[in-house]
Amino acid sequence: xxxxxxxxxxxxxxxxxxxIRSEKGLRSVSLPxxxxxxxxxxxxxxxxxxxxxxxxFSDLPLRLQRYYGGEAVGFPDEIDYEDATAFERVVWGATxxxxxGSARSYGWVAxxxxxxxxxxxxxxxxxxxxxxxxxxxxxxxxxxxLGGFGGGLALKKRLLALEAGA
Numbered sequence: 001x002x003x004x005x006x007x008x009x010x011x012x013x014x015x016x017x018x019x020i021r022s023e024k025g026l027r028s029v030s031l032p033x034x035x036x037x038x039x040x041x042x043x044x045x046x047x048x049x050x051x052x053x054x055x056x057f058s059d060l061p062l063r064l065q066r067y068y069g070g071e072a073v074g075f076p077d078e079i080d081y082e083d084a085t086a087f088e089r090v091v092w093g094a095t096x097x098x099x100x101g102s103a104r105s106y107g108w109v110a111x112x113x114x115x116x117x118x119x120x121x122x123x124x125x126x127x128x129x130x131x132x133x134x135x136x137x138x139x140x141x142x143x144x145x146l147g148g149f150g151g152g153l154a155l156k157k158r159l160l161a162l163e164a165g166a
């Protein structure tokens with residue numbers, strides 16, 4: 001067990017969310033799962049690698065509950081990018097600038113990072129995003145529709161509708 005990793009499971013209106021952090025910042029925020037079915041395959045770490053410590057997350061659990069309850073909530077939390085490539089860090093950083101209730105294309109993200117033709121690479125980087133909602137990859141859509149999403153298109157639609165106030 002890496003003693004510097006902490007985790008908590010947050011009960012939200014959408015389901016349970018597993019959060020993991022190191023001393024440097026957040027490492028993982030899972031997509032919501034039904035109680036009793038929390039999958040850790042979406043994260044780079046599992047609770048078995050960490051010590052349970054809700055207090056280590058300050059008010060993040062409350063903000064996640066409020067977000068999934070339909071409130072516009074910010075996530076300015078520090079991120080530990082230890083396992084991310086330099087390209088992923090840049091893509092995730094640009095994606096974090098997409099405001100609540102907005103959607104942007106993969107091409108928009110590529111242009112923001114100065115690589116306008118790299119929209120496919122942007123999609124791959126977002127597919128490795130271990131920080132659901134904090135790095136709001138659900139707000140990135142294809143020009144012809146929703147695009148992909150690790151939690152499935154039904155959840156992506158639901159999150160976009162939540163943010164639109166629908």
